[in-house]
Amino acid sequence: MKFFDSTKFKRSIHYYWYISTILLYLSDMKRYVQYQSFVIEEFEANTWKHALHKHNHYELIYIKQGDGLHFIQNKSTLYCRGSLFLLGPEDDHYFDIRNTTRFIYVKFTDLHLYRGVQADHLYLQKLEYLIKSRETHLSVFLLREEGQLLIQNVFNTFSLIQHQVTVYEEVIRLQLFSIAVILQRNMPELRVTANRSQDMQALFCYIHKHIYCPAKLQAVEIAHHFNRTPDYIGPYFKRHVGITLRDYIRQYRNQLIKKRIESGSYRLKEIAAEFGLVDESHVLKLLRSENEGLV
Incomplete structure (x- = not known):
């Protein structure tokens, strides 16, 4: 026969009250919205x-x-x-x-x-x-x-x-x-530290800096920059970010390309040249692969 555990019940109530309070706090947090350039x-x-x-x-x-x-x-x-x-x-x-x-x-x-x-x-x-x-x-x-x-x-x-x-x-x-x-x-492109979160920041910085140069984003190149092996970099990234290194690079690059297209200030030919892509059709193919519906 199981008896009612009042201590466990109180702990559960306290836990759910704590979580609901945090969620309410986050949902009520003020967000300043700006429309001007x-x-x-x-x-x-x-x-x-x-x-x-x-x-x-x-x-x-x-x-x-x-x-x-x-x-x-x-x-x-x-x-x-x-x-x-x-x-x-x-x-x-x-x-x-x-x-x-x-x-x-x-x-x-x-x-x-x-x-x-x-x-x-x-x-x-x-x-x-x-x-x-x-x-x-x-x-x-x-x-x-x-x-x-x-x-x-x-x-x-x-x-x-x-x-x-x-x-x-x-x-x-x-x-x-x-x-x-x-x-x-001041950007931390390479930090020798035991703190893995800081290592990830350095890795993100490297990707963001070289997003316009596909050759620099090969696993071999990234591994060499961080003094790691190619077999280490991919699993390490996915373990900490939740998606593959390749998918992250593709999504981030497409995000930047979208901004250029939305602005109306860039031709597809210019975008392809800037990001080291073959031609305009390569740009279109990348965007369609994300099913963004922009082009």
Whole structure:
């Protein structure tokens, strides 16, 4: 005969209450939605007045003055004058301000970066690499003195044109490309560490950087870069990500191609050349294989 276990019952109730509370919290988390191409905001605060939130856009946050803690995905990082953060759409965050802080925010959606781009593809690729590599979203950028000065000058420019964003959209876009070039030096393409999550970030960064060069994405090349064997890289990636390395590369590349097609600024011939594909028919074949319905 089985007797009623009140202790076990209470634990179950507590467990389900905990899970439901977490799910309710996540569903109620505020999401800021932006429809403009770019938004620049400069403001000063003694206390942080925004609830924990996510966005539908990317945010570059520059600390013009002040200090405190920045919490991203429950991970805290000290900030001070000159600190720079990059947040992705799914990064929840808030600031714990210790001394009065002056912020400069540059908010943008990645789709707008592809519209009317006349600059060399290389700059767009650097920015794609930056914003798509999650490692950049979880900590502050550590810059050398010359990098700090360059970033400061860029954000001074943003400050000057913050009320004329529509007029200076192309200037803003080009300044974002400049930031990507400066910050790319901080990306963890190869880290010797026992922390496998950091190893995965380095692997993602490598893929994102070389997505335009198929030869660099062969298992043999990736394994050589990370001082591993080809037989190790594939299973290692699938074990940590849940899909094969080949599928991830294909899906990520198609995502970037879709952005270019949606912008209307790229011809299929240009896309094929940029991504090292044979011709326009190869681009169409890749997209059809995903059954995206875009072409």
